[in-house]
Amino acid sequence: MTSSVLPVAPTRGRLRPLGLDEVRITGGFWARRRHTNTTATLGHCRDWMDRVGWTGNFRAAAEGRIERDRRGREFADSEIYKLLEAMAWEAANGGGTPLDTGITALTDLVAPAQDPDGYLSTAFGRPGQPARYSDLEEGHELYCQGHLIQAGVAQARARGEGELAKIAQRAADHVCSTFGPGGIESFCGHPQIESALVELARLTGRQRYLDQAALFVERRGHGTLTEGEFGAAYFQDDVPVRRATVLRGHAVRALYLAAGAVDVAVETGDEELLAAVVRQWEATVARRTYLTGGMGSHHRDESFGTDFVLPPDRAYSETCAGVASVMLAWRLLLATGEPRFADLVERTLFNVVATSPAEDGRSFFYANTLHRRHRGSAPRPDVDSPRADSGLRAPWFAVSCCPTNVARTLAQLPAYLATADDEGVQLHQYADADLATTLTGGRGVALRIRTDYPSDGGVTVRVGRSPADPWTLSLRVPAWAAGAPAWLTDPDGIRRPVAPGTATVTRVFRPGDELRLELPVAPRWIHADPRIDAVRGTVAVQRGPLVYCAESVDLPEGHDVDAVRVDTSVAPEDGPSGGGPEGAVVVAGEVAVRAGRGEAPWPYAPLEEHGEQRPADPAGIVLVPYHSWADRGPSTMRVWLPTGEAE
Template sequence: MTMQTTTTAPQAPVAPAHGRLRPLGQEEVRITGGFWGDRQAVNGRNTLAHIESRLESEGWLGNFDRAAAGTLPEGRRGREFSDSEVYKYLEALAWEIGRTDDADLETRLRAVVSRVAAAQEADGYLNTMFGRPRQGPRWSDLEWGHELYCLGHLFQAAVARERTRPGADDGLLQVAVRAADLVCAEFGPGGRDAICGHAEVEVGLAELARATGEPRYLEQARLFVDRHGRGTLRDIEWGRKYFQDDVPVRDATALRGHAVRANYLAAGAADVAVDTGDAELLGALRGQWDRTVARRTYITGGQGSHHQDEAFGEDWELPADRAYSETCAGVGSIMFSWRLLLAGGDPRHADLIERTLYNVVATSPAPDGRAFFYANTLHQRVPGVPADGDATSPRASSSLRAPWFEVSCCPPNVARTLASLDAYLATADDDGVQLHQYAPASVRTTLPDGRVVAFDVATEYPASGRIRVTSSASSGAYGRVGAAAADAPWTLTLRVPSWARGARLRFAPANGGPAEEREVEPGAVEIRRAFGAGDIVELELPMTPRISSPDPRIDAIRGCVAIERGPEVYALESVDLATAGAADVADVVLAAGTRPSERDGRVWIDVMSVGADDSAATWPYAGGGAAPRGAASVSVPLVPYHEWAERGPSTMRVWIPAAT
């Protein structure tokens, strides 16, 4: 068994060996409130307990007990990948313990780890679905068995534990290392020339290599990445692109196939490219990201337009009413974009992360954190059906949020993302700190040459576009910095989102000197100086609601518009249409010439009723662009997309037809 622990990595999910930027971990950045602070609190207070309860009641945790007792396959419950949900839950616990130092969560983590460890076989194999009498042999169903996929999530859980509690004696890292050594023996040079049908082990191995210092794990991740596209998996009805086994990663021009698999593979490939110095591979991944964002991504940041195979469509294939936009694909997109951001510093990658966080990740959980969307449609044609709070729902179709699914990958994926979100806000380089996402936060770090950087962020974003950064001279509660040197300049970089035309940057020194103010363009804006305690840098982002029009090549929404405000996409719900004399979002269109406005804390638009004529004689086509019936327009409110379906069953649409 290999065991070389390195404890210098940040307390963060991603810790690349190289790159333009270094992520600041939980020990350096703390979200202190606001939009994301509230969601982290609900996640820690409600969601984690809810997930563990369902893992128990569904029998997915009990599978490990049966494996340890030698009674499998009798009584095994859940799909072939149910082990992975336990591992994602452990990862979420590890990040939440790192964030809050919660003693009860520590007890719960150790209890689950002991059950998992007891199920591991002597040679390191760990899976409750395969390998025992009357079960399929090990590695016998690489297309669908998910054995390596599950282990990838185990590795990520172990890395989270090692980074938040280095050297912990619970044994999780040791379990992961034994399993990783077996994977290298089975699938390394001279072993099985194969891949898993669901990418994930690549990410887990690369990060485990970083956490342990074991180069074999990175090499195994590289082998898996390079084996994709050689047709080693059996062909299926959706083609090998479903598994990303149709074209080598280096030759692909866009993400394709199953959207979660595609993003996980791209994230793992980015890890391999960065840590091996493979510029060709990294360049190919950047090109894939560019085309995928330009042609295969919803306005919400969601990805995946096919229900049947949970997959990307072709370029411009983005139907609103059939949007799959799986929550897990959004998480995978963030993983991929974050790695590219760290590698090159391009603020566009942070733009997509922000869009996906607010309009996919924040949309999935209910306000109480105990029900979730699996898919995230942009157009609900019929009112949803309230979910049974005790039942397990079929996955996929959007209705109303459900407490659990037969395939419940999304709840623990959201949980681990929210628990680790502090580590996605900021980065550092040799000369300063870059703030990529905006939330009330405390930032404390030391640059490589010893310069101290300490500041606090105050904002009500996204309700307000004002972000105030106040320099501090004290170390706060995080222990790694001392008094800031007044004569040591450093560079603060702030991201101006691509939608923020007309943003303004202001610097106000604490000593009463003259303030400086200027307009800044979208992208990265820098301010360099020897910051003193109390100095204020204030970024003002324009938050006026705006109308967004689709590329005309997106056939499904031609003639429609969407409303955005800041990073949030807005939706029209039928529950708000009473004043328009309509009961369904299908019965109204955006009034010609209307502009969205704000009042009473909400965004409003003017709509015109087109009626609901059920006459059999009605013909839905007319030459010359017929005007809608009904001359009067009525003002109706919209809701942020992440709040839709919180007031009961309704119809909903993001893309609203515009009157001709």
């Protein structure tokens, strides 16, 4: 029953994932991005890694000159592994021979750098380098080997057992020998290996890997690591996973750890651990998440802020935290079947993961601010770009985790669209796609999904193959649709309203049967909990799952987004088709001209003193999907729009 090409393959849980050989995305928003991923991003990443010397590190290690020649940060190895993982999933998606050749070439580069005992790092352990595991806090050795293991699992699932999978398993055996019972009683400052080890256990059936992952999860939270500048919470060593109430510290670390903890909980039947992560996810989503789904507001330590500290200015909202949040929510969806997890997957994919890469797939946002106040300048193409403070996407970074993380997420995206269970098939994300799977009892089902989502809210599901007995088709009705009508039309043409959550049709389906879901994607004003102080007195616009923003390139010449005031008494409308930027929305408002702007010597005044104001440009204000911002060059941008008159 299990498919061979599953990015995440739990042996139990509420829902059964479908493999990349069971679902294909055939058109639309994500197909375009996936095409760019295969044709541009994968090669771009390989070229840059050659250029900055990260691939060369493996050669240098094999040739015994690494301590002199090593390039990049201590976690540079992981980028090669993440690229390998992305290539493996894309190969399974039909990428074919060129990808297989590329994988073989990279594998041949990596292989000779592995030590006889399985240890693999180009940064530690050789003469002239720091000793193995001498810096668990920041050394990233287990993190890197975790990504190697994950890449090996992907390769094995995509193409069957191969050299990369063998290297990965040798590394995993070394890790278990070194950190297992009687070994080093510690763990990596940057979680990641936990979920990789569980996946390897799922692939191989070897309990040892699962046990080691469980050990790593349980060891955390007892103050084992040496506290650095940011305290124990930075690497989640402050509170044990099963006792924590919210995600905290470095966002990517926190989310990877939580994902690994779900994997362990599912495989060991540890309901307490699973419930703890669900609780943490709930609190984090309710209080520590941007409207975009972005997580982590602090630049300094790349961490979650405390509750409701979500300033849109310089929001960090790291791309990799978005990737990690999708990983966590997907695992929770499989474990519980609850559509709220798919809601966050959708929001994060459209507004964080899709925002990072440029249209050409060759530059990336590392951080995803919700308010950009000054135009950025183009990063020089020949240097590593500062990661967090550019108003434009950059081709590469000294810490270049996002390009390969986006690549491996887009590569496995088809697997996030749907699942199956004993009752039938569940559609979680909407895209043009063809799906073919086998339900329990060998009952074959094939579906063809056609939609212009998210531009349009209509989704048609056509049955291509179906068993003769009844089964249930479930469709997620997104939480963002609350308060607006959504409709489901069944194969008999009966149309009924459906509420956010899950809409189901249980019946005998016949080939040619069609269902149609209509989701209310008309743009709507969104306001924030007033405890998010930084966006008080502002509103945002969301259209279906897409968050919108005002961008200076759409304002009258010489105006920045600080001059925008919107009128929420008028509903936002779709922009005229054919004119203006793609997917635009128009809202009522004005672009204020502040008299004496910029001339006040002190920006604070007694309440009774107001500067003279006059409105200008009372025409509508054009907003564009947030994921497309900065596509047209340097701009100022804001998601949260001030209401009322300019003061």
